[in-house]
Amino acid sequence: MAEQIKNFLYLNRRAPYGTIYAWESLEVVLIGAAFDQKVSLAFLDDGVFQIVKGQDTAGVEMKNFSPTYSALGDYDVNQLYVEQESLEERGLTIDDLMHLTWEDEDEDWAEKDSIRVVSRAELAKIIEQQDIVFSF
């Protein structure tokens, strides 16, 4: 359907369960993956909580959708930027995040990290390079 390839960036800025934005953003990412576009995700502000490991939603009786992030690599969605300052402001480090990986077809399916921690300034440049920016 899409005859041209654009750079898509999904900005995830909100905590995962307080509102539905995070989950419905993920639904767009999964559907969009079928369109053969160049896709990356960024997690900033409270959005960094979306990929914190060990999520347990039993107490709030909501669906724990965090395992879905682990499947993104299989959809060729393997550029996940996490903003350094957002982590620091919330007392988090990369060790608090899920270990999200993808397998590189060009290097004999070597497992590689999907997450790249970038500074606020770097993220601004990444946003600048995009054709399409979805903000959720």
Place this chain on the structure above:
Amino acid sequence: MKFAIQVNEGPYQHQASDSAYLFTRAALEKGHEIFRVFFYHDGVGNGTRLTTPPQDDRHVVNRWADLAEKHELDLVVCVAAAQRRGMVDDGEAERNGKDATNLHPKFRISGLGQLIEAAVQSDRLVVFGD
């Protein structure tokens, strides 16, 4: 220029739909093309024909419908978001065994692929919401 519009918030509660409408109308008046308006999250609520605002207020739903009538706008409500929030057309009513419909006839329900396609096909995607 060719625009795709995304509306992420419901009517009246939030200004997003008003801003999107005003932007869309202004763009059309300037001779630009609107490839599609896609309603997502609570934005799907902009498509209910059962809305009844006070008479001295704007009618957000009918205003979109009138603009669509005038300019043959494609107003698309996301199916997954619609199902969660009780937005139903004839097809959805039949598929999910519902006893009523509420989608305005100038809107249509379709999938998220329509949003991605609109983003790919347009020069700019403009997102309205927080």
